[in-house]
Amino acid sequence: MPELRRQNEGEEWVIVSPDRSTRPLEFPRVQREASVSSDTCPFCAGNEGMTPPELYRDPSEQTESWRVRVIPNKFPALNVDPRLDPIEFPASHYARLAGSGSHEVIVESPDHGSTFESMSEDQAVRVIAAYVARVRHHLADPRFPYVQLFKNHGGAAGASLRHPHSQIIALPFVPDRIQRMVDAEDAHFARNESCQLCEIIENESRLGLRVVHHAEGFLVWAPFDSRFPYELTVAPCEHLPDFSDIEQKHQLGLARALGEAIRRLVCTLGDVPYNFFLFTSPRRTAPPETSHPGVHWRLSIVPRIGTLAGFEFATGVHINPVSPVAAAKRLRDNDTGKATPNASTGGTHDPLQ
Amino acid sequence: MPELRRQNEGEEWVIVSPDRSTRPLEFPRVQREASVSSDTCPFCAGNEGMTPPELYRDPSEQTESWRVRVIPNKFPALNVDPRLDPIEFPASHYARLAGSGSHEVIVESPDHGSTFESMSEDQAVRVIAAYVARVRHHLADPRFPYVQLFKNHGGAAGASLRHPHSQIIALPFVPDRIQRMVDAEDAHFARNESCQLCEIIENESRLGLRVVHHAEGFLVWAPFDSRFPYELTVAPCEHLPDFSDIEQKHQLGLARALGEAIRRLVCTLGDVPYNFFLFTSPRRTAPPETSHPGVHWRLSIVPRIGTLAGFEFATGVHINPVSPVAAAKRLRDNDTGKATPNASTGGTHDPLQ
Numbered sequence: 226m227p228e229l230r231r232q233n234e235g236e237e238w239v240i241v242s243p244d245r246s247t248r249p250l251e252f253p254r255v256q257r258e259a260s261v262s263s264d265t266c267p268f269c270a271g272n273e274g275m276t277p278p279e280l281y282r283d284p285s286e287q288t289e290s291w292r293v294r295v296i297p298n299k300f301p302a303l304n305v306d307p308r309l310d311p312i313e314f315p316a317s318h319y320a321r322l323a324g325s326g327s328h329e330v331i332v333e334s335p336d337h338g339s340t341f342e343s344m345s346e347d348q349a350v351r352v353i354a355a356y357v358a359r360v361r362h363h364l365a366d367p368r369f370p371y372v373q374l375f376k377n378h379g380g381a382a383g384a385s386l387r388h389p390h391s392q393i394i395a396l397p398f399v400p401d402r403i404q405r406m407v408d409a410e411d412a413h414f415a416r417n418e419s420c421q422l423c424e425i426i427e428n429e430s431r432l433g434l435r436v437v438h439h440a441e442g443f444l445v446w447a448p449f450d451s452r453f454p455y456e457l458t459v460a461p462c463e464h465l466p467d468f469s470d471i472e473q474k475h476q477l478g479l480a481r482a483l484g485e486a487i488r489r490l491v492c493t494l495g496d497v498p499y500n501f502f503l504f505t506s507p508r509r510t511a512p513p514e515t516s517h518p519g520v521h522w523r524l525s526i527v528p529r530i531g532t533l534a535g536f537e538f539a540t541g542v543h544i545n546p547v548s549p550v551a552a553a554k555r556l557r558d559n560d561t562g563k564a565t566p567n568a569s570t571g572g573t574h575d576p577l578q
Numbered sequence: 579m580p581e582l583r584r585q586n587e588g589e590e591w592v593i594v595s596p597d598r599s600t601r602p603l604e605f606p607r608v609q610r611e612a613s614v615s616s617d618t619c620p621f622c623a624g625n626e627g628m629t630p631p632e633l634y635r636d637p638s639e640q641t642e643s644w645r646v647r648v649i650p651n652k653f654p655a656l657n658v659d660p661r662l663d664p665i666e667f668p669a670s671h672y673a674r675l676a677g678s679g680s681h682e683v684i685v686e687s688p689d690h691g692s693t694f695e696s697m698s699e700d701q702a703v704r705v706i707a708a709y710v711a712r713v714r715h716h717l718a719d720p721r722f723p724y725v726q727l728f729k730n731h732g733g734a735a736g737a738s739l740r741h742p743h744s745q746i747i748a749l750p751f752v753p754d755r756i757q758r759m760v761d762a763e764d765a766h767f768a769r770n771e772s773c774q775l776c777e778i779i780e781n782e783s784r785l786g787l788r789v790v791h792h793a794e795g796f797l798v799w800a801p802f803d804s805r806f807p808y809e810l811t812v813a814p815c816e817h818l819p820d821f822s823d824i825e826q827k828h829q830l831g832l833a834r835a836l837g838e839a840i841r842r843l844v845c846t847l848g849d850v851p852y853n854f855f856l857f858t859s860p861r862r863t864a865p866p867e868t869s870h871p872g873v874h875w876r877l878s879i880v881p882r883i884g885t886l887a888g889f890e891f892a893t894g895v896h897i898n899p900v901s902p903v904a905a906a907k908r909l910r911d912n913d914t915g916k917a918t919p920n921a922s923t924g925g926t927h928d929p930l931q
Contacts, residue, residue, distance in 0.1 A: 230802060232774075232803050233762070233774070234762035235803065236755055236758045237805075237894050237896075239803045239804065240897045241901055241902075242899055243899060243900065317777070318774060318802075319802050373889055373893055375889050375892055376888055377887045381885065382887060382888070392889070396893075400893035400894055402589055402893055403894075409585070409588060413587065424670070428671070449585075449672050450583040450585050451592065504892070525891075525892070532735070533736065533886065534730040534853055535735070535736065535880075536728050536745070538855060539857070539878070540726055540749075540756060541590050541755035542590060542591050542592065542755075543590075543592050544593045544595055546595055547596065549594075551596065
């Protein structure tokens, strides 16, 4: 049974989820994706019987198949209805919660060999629509104050199957890291009557040195305080706390911005493993207390080209050997053949790399 | 020039250190150690001229060589004397500090093929003595309120050379993660007039289920809130805030406990890459304000057998698929031929794995 654990007043929750170690890929030293063909891949069209019953389907107009499916993760990190034995020791030193939550897989395409950055715009928009629908679904559930959407692409980024997919974990608590970000952004908003990320987006757009793509209401840039080399942020230029409030007309802009960001990473760094993940407002209940007016949702993309080591695990401080200005310049220079309006060519000298 | 950066009120500092990308191993997709022979290894006896001048030496009585050396890292994450151009944008949104610090390598043996867990006890004690001397040296420097000692073993754990070595980075700030741990332990101490980790050590020793080794004043156990599978903590049973205050007579006990912990990991998991890292009190100035009476120093050992993915990077919450009780049992059962007094065999049922 999964359990949530932390040291009292400690720094973060841990999900201890022993059932997950029965996954087909138990601890390869260097994680590799299972070499699964479309005959045996549980995410391929025709193999729907290999997965638990689906939670969401974007039906295809042309065929009897589907375009996007959402299914429960067969090896969930958290269970919707866990049992937790009452215990005494070490309640005085540790906090402990039942590992209640939901863990879903968004199958992004019926096609085993597709990738997010190579699929049609129409297909990518359907993936975004599935993200929006599932995040909205979970945030409406009072048991789950936070919902984490993320994608692991490639074995070294934690993916166990090649078929393009992303994941959602609905959590029975707001992670401390997320809460600190929310608190900082709400505090800035209360003090300045304006959103910190809106100001950053305006500054970055004007300066251009760290910008990779700017179109249709979305900015893609290498953030000043990038934790990882070639880390990118994708955000709407307009202020919006809750990802699931994104209007349908903006879903195409997001699909294009995200696709463009990943295409440029792949062009520049090769077929690189990567993660992307959402930051959005926790569930908002009654304004103004928990309306989180200062939060501005965004996606972070992290190519996996370095190795975290003892220093990072100990301190939480990351060492990034590539300046964001240098990363953005290389990504801009690797044009994928599409227009990139408003992206500066970075000609000016800026002491702030 | 290295720089420290963070978003204002943000969650953590980042070290942006572009010079480090000139290291010999720039971003292999799966990091491998350089295949360096003892002829070309800068850490081998006879090749001292390949390194910057040494900062510490444990001389050998028998030969003209040395037993342990400490040298500056040739590709430091931080420089002792950095220059920081004054800038305006984006001072309103980001905090920025000169990347001032010290980054050293402790060469643990003149022998290229040695490992911490296989070296003689006498040699391991000399390594511990070097750790103590260098941590003490930096904590006496008012520029560096925190000192991080860590070891990366194996390419997948971030090591770029096989020759046994560990590292120290002296920091011009206390990392937020460390500060949160210090604050929580000091608060517990103020409230209960007793140390939280002392209580945990007493409980774990009595219960025994998560204990791997207990001898000569040191306990090795799999912590209840382990972030990583087979994560181990090594701590003195006696309360001691500052690692560098460890008495000489206890250095042998620590060398044995740490060696035993690593040997059991290697016996159980194979020649696994791993990190270990110290948590100790930040520099203590004038009691009682900054004497940190509640901190209890400890080492964490993390074998690298999983893959961090998008969920962990987004939330800071780790998913651990191996319960600490199961990990401790496997490590106890893999006896390395040495006695392990007081380690329970884990016969009792405990609902708290």
